[in-house]
Amino acid sequence: MTMQNILHRIFSPGKVAPPKPVIRSFQDKYGDSINIEWHREKENFEALFYIDDAENIALFAPDGKILEHKKNLLLTAASPAVTAQAALIGEMMNLIEIDRQGVIYYEVIARDGYLDRYYLLLNSDGKLIDKKKL
Numbered sequence: 001m002t003m004q005n006i007l008h009r010i011f012s013p014g015k016v017a018p019p020k021p022v023i024r025s026f027q028d029k030y031g032d033s034i035n036i037e038w039h040r041e042k043e044n045f046e047a048l049f050y051i052d053d054a055e056n057i058a059l060f061a062p063d064g065k066i067l068e069h070k071k072n073l074l075l076t077a078a079s080p081a082v083t084a085q086a087a088l089i090g091e092m093m094n095l096i097e098i099d100r101q102g103v104i105y106y107e108v109i110a111r112d113g114y115l116d117r118y119y120l121l122l123n124s125d126g127k128l129i130d131k132k133k134l
Contacts, residue, residue: 081126
């Protein structure tokens with residue numbers, strides 16, 4: 001095996017070929033996406049892709065059912081309740097909307113005045129579900 005092949009194996013993820021039901025489901029829901037990368041997550045399939053310059057991640061069961069969809073949002077898209085929860089920490093740095101089969105959550109990364117970062121998981125009403133120091 002040449003050095004080039006070794007480096008390619010180290011730095012290039014393996015190609016994942018999802019089953020046809022997953023491909024059909026992805027195309028039906030996210031057909032206008034670009035730069036699609038597929039990954040294996042245990043028995044499921046994860047697609048990383050872009051729509052309108054926004055990064056998205058969708059998790060599919062092998063039968064094509066969408067288990068979860070995450071979308072990076074602009075900070076200005078945060079609801080007042082989500083903004084208020086982040087403000088209890090300090091500055092909001094990242095906002096991700098999570099759709100778990102119709103139930104909406106938000107992942108927020110916020111940092112305090114000491115530049116410590118915190119992960120917040122909020123429900124759609126902005127109620128805190130989980131908080132961890134990163």
